[in-house]
Amino acid sequence: MAEIHPPTYMVLSLLLIQGTFGQRWGISLTHDHICAVSGSSVAMPCSFTHPPGLTVTKVYWTINPQPNIEPADLLDMPTYKDRVLYSADISNNCTLTLREVTVADAGEYNLRIVTGHYKEKWLQRPGFHLTVTDLSVWIPGPVLEGNEVRVVCNNSCRLEDNATVLWREKGQGVSGGQTKYGRLILTNVNTEDEGNYSCALKGFDGHPSTAVKLEVMFPPKDTSVAVSPSSEIVEGSSVTLTCSSDANPPVEGYTWFKVNESTPVGSGQQYSITNIRSEDGGQYYCEARNKYGAETSTAVSITVTGIVKQQYAAFVIVGVLILGIVSLSCAIHWIRGRSGNEDLGGHFGRSEGSKAVKGARVVSQDCTTQYANISLIRPAHRRRCSDEDVRRHSDRSDSIRDAVSGGTRGVSQDCTTQYATVSPH
Structure with a gap:
């Protein structure tokens, strides 16, 4: 049965109403409230009794009935077409099955019983309440590398402390700790934890949430410098230094330094020296930075060779x-x-x-x-x-x-x- 309800007890709703013939109408339900996941099916077991001497001609369900207006049958509503199923035994069975529920199906559902006597019609009051929830994954951000993150499966149902939430990443089960509220806990996160995460409620495995991407942020790392055409340059020619770094979000700025000089010599991912002279020789390094930090590369040596020697x-x-x-x-x-x-x-x-x-x-x-x-x-x-x-x-x-x-x-x-x-x- 695709439904969420307290597992430790059953709610029995028994309504007794005095009929015209001195007997009473009665209805029993297993729940007075059901919370279902969007796209799933809901079944509400139901039975009833009626005064003797009456012939039941029709049993149906309606939603949110209005006073002094004959309630409409769900089977006659276009939005419920081909999604509603009643029991074939109308003598005392009033079980309702509702398939592929949507958020718009939420509301109060009431049972309507019609007999052969024009005065013997009965409408259940109050009915049972259906809540339909869309599951959604919420990731508190930003997620920084090395920190702990708790991924939450949001829904509008009142889940019990021991409700089981199933987590998937790229369709595969995720191994990780869970709190009593079904949250996924990832400790010391790194780029290997990145992926698209979805959640589902146990019993509704086939109706997971929309997947949400977990993205891990980190400052620049693996910063290095490449020299073109080579590290030994003929005097009067040109050389270009290129700085590379891995970062998320991407590097926002590059700064170039020369060893033993206190101020930067340039900025940007590339630093070029044209018409190079002997005093331009030395060791150079770059610094890459984003909003989460910065890293400097190892220095590279530039040697300027005299043209006479060549x-x-x-x-x-x-x-x-x-x-x-x-x-x-x-x-x-x-x-x-x-x-x-x-x-x-x-x-x-x-x-x-x-x-x-x-x-x-x-x-x-x-x-x-x-x-x-x-x-x-x-x-x-x-x-x-x-x-x-x-x-x-x-x-x-x-x-x-x-x-x-x-x-x-x-x-x-x-x-x-x-x-x-x-x-x-």
Whole structure:
């Protein structure tokens, strides 16, 4: 039976009214007052007696009847359509069942009995009172982290000291102490206690209250500073410091400090230094605050690096690269020049009958390649040479050798002078 009533005793209301035939009307109720939760169903057990010799033709209930006005049947009222149920036994049963009650259903309900005798109609006075309550959760606020909070399930029913209130958070039962008034007690609350809380009365488990959010307030914590782009900054560039903190309500203000300075250096969640100089180096920290407190971060170090040092490092790197490239180039040319000289020597070592040696290549000391076309010219007439001819040709050969590198002159046994024409390219 979905109803709230004192469990230790029963209220019996017995009304005896003298009827026309000298007999009495009588009605018995289990309660004279019922308090129900909105959305639940209410059942009021009821029985009656009537004078003998009368035939009961109709038994119904009405609400808040007015004097000298025939009371209306609940079944005929649009607001009660499909929500009212009477007993089928009208000989002495007057039980009323009311489904899905609302706050508007609250009032005095009276029983009306009609018989076959026009003078034998009976209206119960007084009737029983129905109170319908909407459950609601009340959280005294603000709820501060570390404190105790008592969550209250509000209703308009007169709950007994031992009435059981069921508490849920996200649909799950909540483990926690309760006072004799069904209040939920949470001690040393923290952010893990946050959630949407609802309450229900035992016996009305399926009709909980609307859930209410429990929000835990706390001052800033886990405050820290981030540096961008890095903590080592080149002189003349820029750096930005960002302060982060967890707080509820959110942080209301940030203040920036430099270690060993008595006054703040800035405000806001970010602090930027442009065209940074060496005297801007040092340790910086921030303070975050809201209405419940403040917290300071650990200091971070900013190091300003001189620009000369950076340029010197760049020059060294570039110099090493250039030296490496030049060394590699000279090595390649030396290898190629050596190969060319071997080819040229091979051409001079050929038979005397060769007409010309072309494409000779000479590698100079400065790693550049010089090319020469060498042609051997043979005179038309031959004769045997004397010792004087040999000496004279030898002197000329020495002079030519000194004048032209790579040129040569050969003297054959028949005293014929062979000249080489050298054309550098």
